[in-house]
Amino acid sequence: MVNYLIVLFAITLIYFASAERLIIYIRLIALQGLLLCGIAIFELTEITTANLLFIAAETLLIKTLLVPYLLSGITKRSGVVKVHRQAMPGFYLLIFSIAGLLTSVILAGSMPNPFINTIFLAVALFTLFTGLLMIVTHKLIISHIIGFLIVENAVFLFSLAVGNEMPMLINIGILLDIFVGVLIIGFFGLRLKPHTNELTILKD
Amino acid sequence: MTGLILILITALFFPGIILRTKSIASGRKGPGISQPLKDILVLLRKGSVFSNTTGIIFRIAPAITLSSIICAALVIPFANQKALISFEGDFIFFAYLLALGKFFMIIGALDTGSSFEGMGANREAFFSMLIEPAFFILLATFAMFTGYTSFSDIFRHFFVTGDDYVLIYSIIGCYLLIQIAMIENSRVPVDDPKTHLELTMIHEVMILDNSGFDKAMIHIGSYLKFAIYGSLVFNALVPAGWSIWLHAGLFILVQVLFAVIIGLLESFRARNKMNKNPKFILTVSAIATIAFVVILIMTSKLT
Numbered sequence: 001m002v003n004y005l006i007v008l009f010a011i012t013l014i015y016f017a018s019a020e021r022l023i024i025y026i027r028l029i030a031l032q033g034l035l036l037c038g039i040a041i042f043e044l045t046e047i048t049t050a051n052l053l054f055i056a057a058e059t060l061l062i063k064t065l066l067v068p069y070l071l072s073g074i075t076k077r078s079g080v081v082k083v084h085r086q087a088m089p090g091f092y093l094l095i096f097s098i099a100g101l102l103t104s105v106i107l108a109g110s111m112p113n114p115f116i117n118t119i120f121l122a123v124a125l126f127t128l129f130t131g132l133l134m135i136v137t138h139k140l141i142i143s144h145i146i147g148f149l150i151v152e153n154a155v156f157l158f159s160l161a162v163g164n165e166m167p168m169l170i171n172i173g174i175l176l177d178i179f180v181g182v183l184i185i186g187f188f189g190l191r192l193k194p195h196t197n198e199l200t201i202l203k204d
Numbered sequence: 205m206t207g208l209i210l211i212l213i214t215a216l217f218f219p220g221i222i223l224r225t226k227s228i229a230s231g232r233k234g235p236g237i238s239q240p241l242k243d244i245l246v247l248l249r250k251g252s253v254f255s256n257t258t259g260i261i262f263r264i265a266p267a268i269t270l271s272s273i274i275c276a277a278l279v280i281p282f283a284n285q286k287a288l289i290s291f292e293g294d295f296i297f298f299a300y301l302l303a304l305g306k307f308f309m310i311i312g313a314l315d316t317g318s319s320f321e322g323m324g325a326n327r328e329a330f331f332s333m334l335i336e337p338a339f340f341i342l343l344a345t346f347a348m349f350t351g352y353t354s355f356s357d358i359f360r361h362f363f364v365t366g367d368d369y370v371l372i373y374s375i376i377g378c379y380l381l382i383q384i385a386m387i388e389n390s391r392v393p394v395d396d397p398k399t400h401l402e403l404t405m406i407h408e409v410m411i412l413d414n415s416g417f418d419k420a421m422i423h424i425g426s427y428l429k430f431a432i433y434g435s436l437v438f439n440a441l442v443p444a445g446w447s448i449w450l451h452a453g454l455f456i457l458v459q460v461l462f463a464v465i466i467g468l469l470e471s472f473r474a475r476n477k478m479n480k481n482p483k484f485i486l487t488v489s490a491i492a493t494i495a496f497v498v499i500l501i502m503t504s505k506l507t
């Protein structure tokens with residue numbers, strides 16, 4: 001079951017490269033949160049029930065509900081619908097994305113570790129690559145935030161891979177989630193210039 | 205042989221089922237299932253008209269296209285039976301037979317000297333080039349999964365590998381094959397066979413100068429291609445070990461469902477803007493790459 005969810009997770013990453021609307025990005029972030037929750041429930045079989053419940057509740061509340069809600073609030077206020085300020089056309093983004101996927105697989109294959117499932121490592125590296133790609137190829141601040149969220153999902157996914165051995169690592173990942181929530185509300189959500197119809201400029 | 209006969213029979217009614225689904229979905233009375241077949245019969249009775257600017261290429265292109273598609277159908281297996289033509293690496297032969305047909309259609313379109321047809325040929329070649337990696341990656345994935353490189357062996361051993369995740373491979377394979385079939389046959393969302401403006405056409409604009417018997421051959425080729433892809437979907441879905449009668453029934457069911465899915469997709473989906481098509485097609489290749497990677501990792505063939 002975990003493998004099915006990871007495949008779906010990888011497909012959402014490809015969808016990021018080809019999507020053009022912010023609402024799709026936000027839905028994908030919510031979907032990734034849901035998938036991570038499922039992966040956590042099925043993968044973390046050796047940690048305590050309380051810890052597992054906390055992780056599942058956190059991924060559902062913060063990753064699937066709160067962060068997408070905040071992001072959609074920002075996009076509604078700004079009126080920006082499309083990710084029209086890409087530095088690079090989607091066609092090339094997709095090519096880079098495919099190259100990133102293959103590179104991740106080669107990297108994951110060249111680092112065999114008996115404690116880590118290769119598919120977790122490959123998809124986590126691919127997620128990291130997609131997040132970084134989004135940050136460097138997009139100009140909208142909101143795209144950068146989404147890129148950062150994807151990077152953070154990569155960290156979370158990787159921490160899930162070793163969650164049974166090191167449960168504390170997941171809790172650190174959760175702290176990163178909460179940090180991102182605060183970052184979005186405090187820095188971007190409240191400081192974006194209103195009525196400029198752009199998501200590239202912050203208030204002084 | 206049974207597979208070939210079934211492909212030929214289903215190809216006869218495939219476009220009719222698509223049309224019927226579309227007319228029901230849009231609330232129209234619409235034409236009957238046999239209407240495309242009647243249109244083909246009318247075209248077959250007519251002679252072809254050739255422009256003075258066209259040469260031998262334009263005249264032979266439809267026949268070569270149809271014959272290459274029929275030859276490609278000979279490579280497709282059915283149930284436990286081997287295909288009529290079967291050898292190691294026959295899926296490459298299959299892909300390039302279809303590519304040969306397309307190549308002749310493209311140079312036939314260029315032979316007319318019409319700028320419209322040149323534009324259509326350009327688009328068709330570009331989109332075919334983009335979808336080719338998806339098909340090869342998918343077939344390479346199947347070949348890697350089963351350890352065989354011919355269609356007959358791949359599909360015969362697909363469900364007997366004992367892998368727990370065979371269902372996920374089957375579903376991804378079917379999804380990709382449906383998308384590839386839609387793009388290869390120039391259907392929505394990449395192209396719309398019902399469009400009336402030459403500037404927005406892809407496949408239809410290439411065959412503007414073809415008429416009568418030649419046009420009938422092109423249409424028959426297109427219907428056969430649908431049935432061939434439908435039979436690939438069937439092979440990826442149904443285990444080869446079941447009884448032949450059950451297979452025959454399921455084959456027809458899968459083909460009808462395939463046609464209904466295409467009809468529904470065309471009814472409820474908007475056509476892409478022309479400049480969005482490359483990205484859309486590349487996405488299909490990207491998903492094929494994911495399938496390849498997933499199977500590579502899950503079958504522990506990476507290290």
